[in-house]
Amino acid sequence: MSSSDSKPMFSTLVVAGLGLIGGSVAAAAKARGVAERVIGFGRSAARMQGAVDAGLVDEVVDAVVRLPAADLVVVATPVDRIADDVRRIAEVMPDSCLLTDGGSVKEAICRSLREAPPQKGMFVGAHPLAGSERSGWEHADANLFEDKLAVVTPDERTTDDALMTVEGFWKRLGMRVVRMSAADHDRVLALTSHLPHLTAAALAAQLPEDLQKYAARGFRDTTRVAAGDADLWTAIVRLNAVPIADRIDELVSTLANYSTSIRGGDFERVRELLFEGQQSRTRLNEN
Secondary structure: OOHHHHOOOEEEEEEEOOOHHHHHHHHHHHHOOOEEEEEEEOOOHHHHHHHHHOOOOOEEEOOHHHOOOOOEEEEOOOOOOHHHHHHHHHOOOOOOOEEEEOOOOOHHHHHHHHHOOOOOOEEEEEEEEOOOOOOOHHHOOOOOOOOOEEEEEOOOOOOHHHHHHHHHHHHHOOOEEEEOOHHHHHHHHHHHHHHHHHHHHHHHHOOOHHHHHHOOHHHHHHOHHHHOOHHHHHHHHHHOHHHHHHHHHHHHHHHHHHHHHHHOOOHHHHHHHHHHHHHHHHHHHHO
């Protein structure tokens, strides 16, 4: 880390929503000296006090009116609340404040904030591609973002300074950063994140309780993410419905190819399909 990277970027950083992502953002910012102080914001100060005791944040606030002026606000609340939370928090921030988020859907959030922008500050959409099926600040990890990818989704109103600052923030947390449009982000993540979750959930639901003892590592690895919170994922699906449905249709078509080939005894075709998947997975490992 260079001497410039060791200096705080911000006087005050506010993290709204101290779940796994928000808690990990706070932990990483504290560990890397990104801000002189890190404030956690949420609905219950009592619930968040544990995050103070664990050293994730310096203090917690449970009312917007009590938030201190911040240089950067990271909104890590559920995706269906992010736009409203950005507007609500921005009302009490200085005009110079930047706001970003950690939502895994971007177009609905960014469109809402274009149509009804925050009264103060500037919002730059972002999505750190990191996480797990766990939730809550208790599972926060200061190294969660190390060498992971962050997608930043600027639009025509985003200033160069705001974009560079938000990108610099995610880089200070250890991430690599790419820029995409919000719509492109949602089409890509429908395949790489949202479809895998729904597929895992569908497969997990196939397993009756009396057969669970036969589910070995392959089944457990394949369905791990199905343990994620159903309410959070329902909101994600609702806000990215069409791209997700399109990807489901593509997967159903591929599975139908398997079924048709198996029922028809065309095992050379089955081998071709399996080999195609094998090759794609090998390339993923190499990258």
